[in-house]
């Protein structure tokens with residue numbers, strides 16, 4: 280079982296347009312899929328689930344859609360807090376959270392605080408997030424350490440960079456899922472997915488079910504993970 284699964288939830292807009300609705304309705308139905316997958320992940324023992332809910336680039340969408348998404352986030356985080364508590368799920372967030380509208384950030388912080396002692400699974404929302412943004416922020420932090428004389432440039436290694444990222448306290452995802460048939464990373468967790476297995480499915484996010492999640496897990500379990508070694512060097516498969 281992967282400890283950490285990351286998901287690019289894609290296809291909400293197309294789902295809605297195909298049905299003759301506004302794109303925002305796709306996001307609203309996307310929440311049902313978020314609920315189903317969170318439940319499935321906790322049930323099978325995944326420890327960390329990271330969802331790409333809003334990217335740095337998403338700020339360039341029409342203002343109306345941004346407003347609808349932010350309202351949906353506030354509403355969903357608020358209304359799901361009880362369920363998170365009942366199911367022992369801790370909510371956390373990564374990204375440039377200061378860019379979020381105040382109401383959104385406040386609700387997020389409230390639920391993050393309320394769920395902080397839950398320990399069955401951690402649900403991480405990537406909000407106003409991009410991999411390059413995080414790497415730049417981490418580089419700034421490291422540069423400041425060097426400038427202040429606390430860090431020698433020769434001592435900068437993978438651990439130093441890992442620890443400077445928003446994702447420092449999580450293991451790297453072993454499995455990355457993207458829905459809607461697109462086969463791109465779109466600036467998500469660029470550093471962290473170095474060895475992740477990719478699962479692409481044509482299913483649009485609002486249609487993504489628990490069974491689709493199990494299919495992705497089975498796909499992952501059938502992969503040979505070699506980390507640069509030969510198959511013969513991996514004891515479990517040789």
Ligand code: FPP
Nearest residue numbers: 288289290291292293306309310313332355
């Ligand atoms: C991508 O579909 C999806 C998003 C940009 C937003 C995802 C947000 C949700 C599912 C609701 C958030 C809820 C919580 C609580 C996490 P798209 O709009 O890019 O679809 P398209 O590619 O078909 O246009």
